[in-house]
Each structure stands twice: as structure tokens, then as C-alpha cells.
Amino acid sequence: AQSVTQLGSHVSVSEGALVLLRCNYSSSVPPYLFWYVQYPNQGLQLLLKYTSAATLVKGINGFEAEFKKSETSFHLTKPSAHMSDAAEYFCAVSELRDDKIIFGKGTRLHILP
Amino acid sequence: DSGVTQTPKHLITATGQRVTLRCSPRSGDLSVYWYQQSLDQGLQFLIQYYNGEERAKGNILERFSAQQFPDLHSELNLSSLELGDSALYFCASSVERGGGNYNEQFFGPGTRLTVL
Numbered sequence: 646a647q648s649v650t651q652l653g654s655h656v657s658v659s660e661g662a663l664v665l666l667r668c669n670y671s672s673s674v675p676p677y678l679f680w681y682v683q684y685p686n687q688g689l690q691l692l693l694k695y696t697s698a699a700t701l702v703k704g705i706n707g708f709e710a711e712f713k714k715s716e717t718s719f720h721l722t723k724p725s726a727h728m729s730d731a732a733e734y735f736c737a738v739s740e741l742r743d744d745k746i747i748f749g750k751g752t753r754l755h756i757l758p
Numbered sequence: 759d760s761g762v763t764q765t766p767k768h769l770i771t772a773t774g775q776r777v778t779l780r781c782s783p784r785s786g787d788l789s790v791y792w793y794q795q796s797l798d799q800g801l802q803f804l805i806q807y808y809n810g811e812e813r814a815k816g817n818i819l820e821r822f823s824a825q826q827f828p829d830l831h832s833e834l835n836l837s838s839l840e841l842g843d844s845a846l847y848f849c850a851s852s853v854e855r856g857g858g859n860y861n862e863q864f865f866g867p868g869t870r871l872t873v874l
Contacts, residue, residue, distance in 0.1 A: 646811070658863075663849055681865075683766075687867065688760070688848060688865050688866060688867040688868050689848065689865040691862065694862070701785055726840075735801060744791070744813065744814055744852075744861070745791070745803040745806060745814055746791075746793075746799060746801070746803060746863060748793075748801035750800045751800065751801070758843065
């Protein structure tokens with residue numbers, strides 16, 4: 646069965662510092678992996694996705710993530726945090742043979758001035 | 759704007775009542791998915807319809823049901839509402855049924871349901 650574990654329900658970084666949000670997945674077959682962002686009182690927006698092409702995936706707003714099969718990880722990074730990055734971030738997985746997306750519990754990112 | 763619309767935006771009702779949430783997919787999308795976001799359970803998949811037929815079921819309660827109409831819009835019906843049903847309900851749509859190729863799901867803005 647697929648599952649996603651996000652380490653840290655809250656992460657705080659200073660403006661301009663590196664953002665690192667951790668995600669580990671479990672899947673019996675090659676997965677599709679996603680990061681979604683949810684700004685306060687808004688819906689879900691796809692940041693980036695891995696669908697078995699390049700292992701380093703670049704997304705919107707300067708975010709990127711690297712698929713590491715040996716570590717079953719898909720951590721999200723951004724070199725320099727901006728105040729506008731404050732939001733909740735969800736790592737998610739789905740499988741080739743299935744359509745439903747399984748979400749992690751989410752990590753709320755706080756940006757300190 | 760994802761192109762997926764959901765109505766109403768907010769819904770406040772009482773325990774024991776029944777409500778209907780509506781979703782219009784992006785033009786041309788045949789698959790509709792429903793997700794529930796609650797404080798207790800997080801974001802979880804409820805059910806998927808493809809071109810009018812139920813395709814996959816997740817953690818959907820028996821008190822909940824859904825359907826997809828010939829014009830491809832979908833409705834999620836929630837009955838005998840309990841306090842714990844208070845949540846944000848998202849609809850998403852994609853072009854095809856998946857199960858072999860990646861089909862991106864586009865999410866609507868959600869309907870916030872409050873059960874008092």
C-alpha cells in the first residue's frame with residue numbers, strides 16, 4: 646500500500662535561508678510523486694511532480710525536489726526562502742495503475758523575518 | 759485558476775441534515791475525484807468517477823454518496839451529518855481515467871462544510 650510520511654508538521658526558516666521539507670514514501674511499484682502547496686483559505690496548487698523522467702524536478706516559485714529511490718525520499722528544497730512561501734505543503738504519491746492521490750499530513754512552513 | 763469550479767464555497771448546517779456539494783470539472787476532463795481535508799484525518803481520497811461511472815473508492819463513509827451526470831459535473835451528497843464531517847471538500851478533475859498514464863489532477867477551491 647502506498648503511504649507518505651512528512652517529517653515535521655511545522656518548519657520555521659529565516660527569510661533568505663534554505664528551505665528543506667522532508668518526505669519519504671512507500672510504494673510497491675514505481676510511484677508518481679508530488680508536492681502541493683496550500684495557501685491560507687485557498688485550494689491546492691501543484692508545485693512539482695515526478696513521473697519517472699528526470700530525478701531532479703524543478704517546479705514553480707523556485708522549488709525543486711529530488712527523487713531518491715534508494716532512500717525512498719522526495720524532499721522539497723528552495724535555496725532562499727521568501728515571506729510569500731509561508732503556506733502548508735503536502736507531499737503526495739500515486740501509482741501508475743491507480744488514480745487516487747495519497748497525501749502526507751502536511752508541513753506548515755513559517756518564514757521568520 | 760484551475761478551471762475546476764465548486765459550489766457553494768461555504769456551507770453551514772446542523773447535525774442530522776443532508777447537503778449536496780457540486781463540482782464542475784475543467785472543460786474536456788472526464789474524471790472527477792473527491793477529497794476530504796479535516797483536522798483529524800488530513801487530506802484523504804473519497805471517490806472517483808470517470809465518464810459517469812464509479813472508478814475507485816477510498817475512505818468514503820456509507821452516509822456519503824456521489825454521482826457524475828451526463829454533462830460531467832459531479833455531486834457529493836452527505837447525509838445524517840455529524841460534527842466530525844466538518845471539513846474542506848475538494849474536487850479535482852483530469853482528462854482520462856489513468857491507470858496507465860499519468861494524468862494530472864487539477865483541484866478546485868473547495869467547499870468548506872461546517873456542521874453545528
